[in-house]
Structure formats: structure tokens, C-alpha cells
Amino acid sequence: MSVDRTTVRRAIGDALPLYVPAVPFALVIGLAIAESGIHPFVGWSSSWLVFGGAAQLTLISLLGSGAAVAAAITAALVVNARHLMYSAALAPTFQRQPAWFRWLGPYVLIDQLFALVTIEKVQREEEFRTYYLTAGATFWLMWQLTTALGLAIGPVVPEEWNLGFAVPILFIGLIVLGIDKSSKLVAALVGAGVTFFAAGLPNRTGLLVGAVAGIIAGTAVERARA
Amino acid sequence: MTAFLATVVVGIGTYLSRSIFILALARRRIPDSVLVTLQFVAPAVLGALIVALLTDGDGNVGIGIPEAAAFVVGGAASYKTRNHIVTLLVGMTVYWVVRALT
Numbered sequence A: 001m002s003v004d005r006t007t008v009r010r011a012i013g014d015a016l017p018l019y020v021p022a023v024p025f026a027l028v029i030g031l032a033i034a035e036s037g038i039h040p041f042v043g044w045s046s047s048w049l050v051f052g053g054a055a056q057l058t059l060i061s062l063l064g065s066g067a068a069v070a071a072a073i074t075a076a077l078v079v080n081a082r083h084l085m086y087s088a089a090l091a092p093t094f095q096r097q098p099a100w101f102r103w104l105g106p107y108v109l110i111d112q113l114f115a116l117v118t119i120e121k122v123q124r125e126e127e128f129r130t131y132y133l134t135a136g137a138t139f140w141l142m143w144q145l146t147t148a149l150g151l152a153i154g155p156v157v158p159e160e161w162n163l164g165f166a167v168p169i170l171f172i173g174l175i176v177l178g179i180d181k182s183s184k185l186v187a188a189l190v191g192a193g194v195t196f197f198a199a200g201l202p203n204r205t206g207l208l209v210g211a212v213a214g215i216i217a218g219t220a221v222e223r224a225r226a
Numbered sequence B: 001m002t003a004f005l006a007t008v009v010v011g012i013g014t015y016l017s018r019s020i021f022i023l024a025l026a027r028r029r030i031p032d033s034v035l036v037t038l039q040f041v042a043p044a045v046l047g048a049l050i051v052a053l054l055t056d057g058d059g060n061v062g063i064g065i066p067e068a069a070a071f072v073v074g075g076a077a078s079y080k081t082r083n084h085i086v087t088l089l090v091g092m093t094v095y096w097v098v099r100a101l102t
Helices: A005-036 A040-049 A053-064 A069-095 A099-108 A111-120 A125-156 A163-178 A182-197 A206-225 B002-023 B032-038 B041-053 B065-081 B084-101
Strands: none
Touching (some): A005 A111, A040 A125, A040 B002, A053 A163, A053 B041, A069 A111, A069 A206, A069 B002, A069 B032, A069 B041, A111 A125, A163 B041, A163 B065, A163 B084, A182 A206, A206 B032, A206 B041, B065 B084
């Protein structure tokens, strides 16, 4: 199989700039692993086992803060439920691809890659494969390296800086970027508010109660307007 | 060991969420009502997570003036610049400064 070098170069050139905003995210994950008390290799292995920043950060922070394992797993999976939308959106494109690619491709289907292939609209099947895999591999490699870098930096940072607070700050940034209508703002506020009042529930299950309440509230506002 | 197994479970779950329609349900469409609901998953969970991460083992939520100030200013910075690096720098700086002053 000859590799289409132009497509490879274009994919790397598209992927790298898109990765830059994810660098602080990766570093914070490394710091969170260092702070959590989880074995560094186990924590870092989430970068290739899960390969999804928000879910990794959720899992590691919750495990580190002594949440019940089941609650931590559930929360991380709920965070990643948005990937169902990507999977459904790309299913017709993948239908025309060979089986090995249908199995391998979803592993690297992160937010950035979805954005790239949705914008790019590569028509030819082989070209799509080359583009998708090259961009996916670029994101994957960068992610492994930068989360490991954060892990190396973590123990060096003085404790009184309380860099763990970078995690909620980053989540505020993610929420703000994701809110494009008032119903999503309602979902975020209700999610936070209900979790606040349910904070006393055992094993941090208040998080799940709050998340479900937020989802219901957002959906209700959306329905009321439709 | 528990942490590793938990990571494996989340890894499998994440792969399934990315692959299920591509591998198995290619001809099935997600009902519109489910799509409407799915878009609220991320904001609701992130909002809940922020509070959960600031909760200590006894169920007390540790949001004081430094944290609240960092959220407001960091959120505004994110809205203005749409840049994670700026958001982090501004948010942490406000947090440190206000904490030192209070």
C-alpha cells in the first residue's frame, strides 16, 4: 500500500495547531495524577486506555479524593457519553470502510478529530483513511507525551500553590466554551447547584444526582421552548 | 490495582461509546429525543464535577472568596479569549492573589 504523502502532511499540519489548546489540559492531568496518590504509571495508563481528557480527569480526581470506585467510573463514563453523537454522525462514512478500520478508528475518535473530519469532508475512501489515521495518531502521540510531562512536573511544584485548583478552573473554561444557548447554561447551573445541596450524600454520589438533575433541567428548558 | 481496573472499565466504556454506532448500529439513527438530551450531558456533568471536586470527605463544599473570584474571572477570560491557556493563567493568578489578600 502506497502512502499518500500529501494527505499525511496535510493531516499532521491540521492536527498540530488544533492540539495546542489541549496542552495545558494534558499537563493538568499529569499534575492531578501526581496529586491523587494513584501509582503514576497506573494514572498515566489512562492516557492510552481511555484517551479522553475530561473522563481521565474525572476518574483520577474522584479516585484520588476517596470517592466510591463505582461512582468514579459512572461519572467518567457519563462525561464521555457525548461520543455517542460522534459515533452516530460518522457511522455512514465508516460504512464504506474496511472492517479493520471500523474497529481501529473509534479508538482515536476524540473531540478534535471529530471536528477535523467533519470540517474537512474528504471524499475518497482511502484518502479519508490516511487523513483520519494520521491526524488520530498525531493527537494520540502528543497526548501520551504531554500527560507524561505533566506527571514529571507535578512533584516539583510546591504544594502551597494548590495547583489542584487548576482542574475546576479548566472545567469552567470547558463549560463556557460549550455553552451556546441558555438551556445549556441552565443544565450547568442546576448540575452544580444540586450537587452542592447533595454534597453530604455518601461516596460522592451527590455528583451523579446533580448531573442527572442538570440533564433533566436542560432538556426541560429545551422542550418548553420548542 | 483497583485504580487500574477502574481505568480499564472506563477505557472499555469509552471505546464502546465511540464505536457502537460505527460497528453495530450503522443503519440505526439515534432518536431525536435522545440527541436533545445528550447535548446537556457535558454542561450538567462539568457543573456537578466542579462542586464535587471542591467537596471534602465530610461533605463540606470548600468554595470561599478566592475560589468564587477565580471562577468568575476565569470564566470571563474563557468567554473572551476561548483559550485554555489564558483561562488557566488568569484563573490561577486571581485565586492566588485573592487567597493571599484574604
